Amino acid sequence: MTTLEMKNVSIEFPGVKALNGVDFSVESGKTHALIGANGAGKSTLMKVLSGAYDHYTGEILMDGQALSIRSPKSAMDSGIQIVYQEVDTALIPYLTVAENIMLMDTVHNMGKKQWVNWKQMHSKAATILSEINLTLNTKKLVSELTLAEKQMVLIARAVSKECKFLILDEPTAPLSHTETNELFRIVLELKRRNVGIIFISHRLPEIFKICDEITIMRNGEVVERQRVSDTTQNKVVEHMLGQELGEQFPERSITFGNTVLEVKGLTDREKIKGFSMQVRAGEIVGIAGLVGAGKTEFCKALFGAEGKLVAGEIKVNGKRVSVKNPYEAVKNGLALVPEERRKEGILVNESVESNLSVVNLGRFSKELSFLDRKKEKLVAKALINRLGIKTPSEETKVQNLSGGNQQKVAIGKWLVAEADVYIFDEPTKGVDVGAKKDIFNLIVELASRGKAIIYASSEASEIMGITNRVYILYDGKSVKELETNSTNEEELLFYSTGGR
């Protein structure tokens, strides 16, 4: 058995002490969960361990021997491999699966060889895939893979080298139920082969399902380390937040106003077929369905983002509107918080402040479109407080915020805009339980102010917890409409999987 230890690790970034004297240890052949609120420092700790930073203090030891990990290569050479959450940053899309899996081998082990042996590359890659029981055509281009498959390629790459410890940073956030199970199968397989797994996730049930041990972080420090079997989900949350969570879902209103949004026969070129729905003022309407059922496509079609609606009628406040593009959608009072926040929701290179004002710069403009920077700053500060966004200042680039805080920024910007209809597409993806609660509160508050809310999610518990009514989407079609109060998760799942 091998033990990997981090001792008294600290690291600073301009304006934040991201890690403060952290001790952490894992053993081979175990699955170890690392958990903590957004911005607690999980990803940073793992980046230190995998050699992404060289300006930390503290020690890393393997079986008592000090390791010098200051670059990704030195970490890999010590048998520490990582699969980052943003899989696309680590893959080369126009190369094949085999080339991507064997990338490290090509880069480090070619030695004096100059020629690529294609046959050998494909056979080696195939062997690695079969060793972890994966079936994937090695000749396929990575750009054609699904997210889950891309993740598999990265895991295969990680184990293509000597792999004693494998770090998975929020691997399940974008995966469907089946894909998650497939991932767990691989994790257990690796565990059987004596690999130590470090598993980061915001989904507690998962952790209790597959992890042996758990380390809990808060504000850059480790607050607790336990065997999973010795604790409960509630206790973990308490350690994470430093307080009890209380009721996760806020009280919902049950009286609604007039119909705000009416959709009839919405059909897009690819996925959505004849979707009809209405949402009243103050009502939260869920769009349930499995990953891939077309929830995102529906949200985007409604918002004019796909630009390829073929049929359908949209009425806002009784008036028929044309929503050919997002610009028209916003003008007609719609707002969309998209699922892929890094790609679609935020401007990573801009400050928190300009991210928050971007939707409604008009409000911050004086005569001749000149910007009112003072007002912009003031509103940004207020929003940061109200949403509890963890950031050193309103001028920090959004890139440097942790995942959950980026999501809050993506939601926050629409609060400035004062829309009539808010569309949320998986707003809690990658968000910790505390922040989730904040987001739920926010949504309910919007509803109580008479906004119409559409809430798309593949998490049945969230649909049950926050919506008033729900439409179930299966393969692009609305197969069922249910009152949330008179249904349950089983029924949702039944219709979501095509039952009728």
Add this chain to the structure above:
Amino acid sequence: MEANISAKKKTPTKMSFDLFQFLYKYGTIITIIALIILFSLANPSFIQGNNIVNILRSISIVTIIAIGITISLTVNGFDLSVGSVASLSNAVVISMFVWFSQNTFVAIISAMAAALIVGILNSIMIVKMRIPDMLLTLATMFIIQGTALTYTKGATVSQNMVMPDGKMAEGLISPFFSKIGQVPWIILIMVVVVVVVHIFLTYTKHGRYMYVIGGNTEAARLSGIPVNKYKVAAYLLSALFAAIGGIVLASRVMTSEINSGAPYLMDSVAAAFIGFSVLGAGKPNAFGTFVGAVLIGILANGLVMMSVPYFAMDIVKGTVLAFALAITYYKQK
């Protein structure tokens, strides 16, 4: 990842960290100051008022055209057709005077209109046909170059030129127009262009939108920004400034040479890109572009003064540019 590793050393290396940060911000400006000192030592007349005005005059056309490129860069585009648009507007404005005996107003408006047509063409092809910016404007560069040549029948247009029918052209360039290209007007025009565009990009809603589009087009679109409109606007503005450059050039030389605008393209591109780093902006910006143009202008002028032979100029010019960029970007990302 790599991005995070660099630049953020802790206390022991605090000094060097600050130094690099400092260089990133002020690298270009330091190079300019160093060059001024160097050239002045070599030849004291370099810093005399006369010569400074000379330098400013010599960079004004480059700066105006580079400002156009800068605007196209803010929306993450790239307008390579500006050089030939400058040629075209140069040809149009001179021919309006010489061939058609028009007044200054008509001449200038026609030149701008010609340029705006190119801008419309560029933006439609880029926005509607989705041709990548650089490729499309490369194509329009050839088309417009050819159009300008065809329009002037491959000849230099000037006062009293011999027309195809054997007669001399009768039109005259108005005395008012000839002022535009002279000091102080030419410098004033440049300063106004830089200041107005700087204010536009930094302090107005529209400027912010353009940067947002350049930063993340998809997020900008989903935020309800009319992305296509702003892209069209960017290419129109870019063509417009190229036209102003061409008009000023026309007034300065009072003729229309073949491809007169082409030599300005590369210097303008260089100025705009050097401008990225000035004062640590990290993105295209009008003031930075001006500083970039100053750097290039000082180099050209100083080298002539030091009697570097013309055929070796580009070697030195390129080397100093690479140096300025090196101290700026070394250790950054």
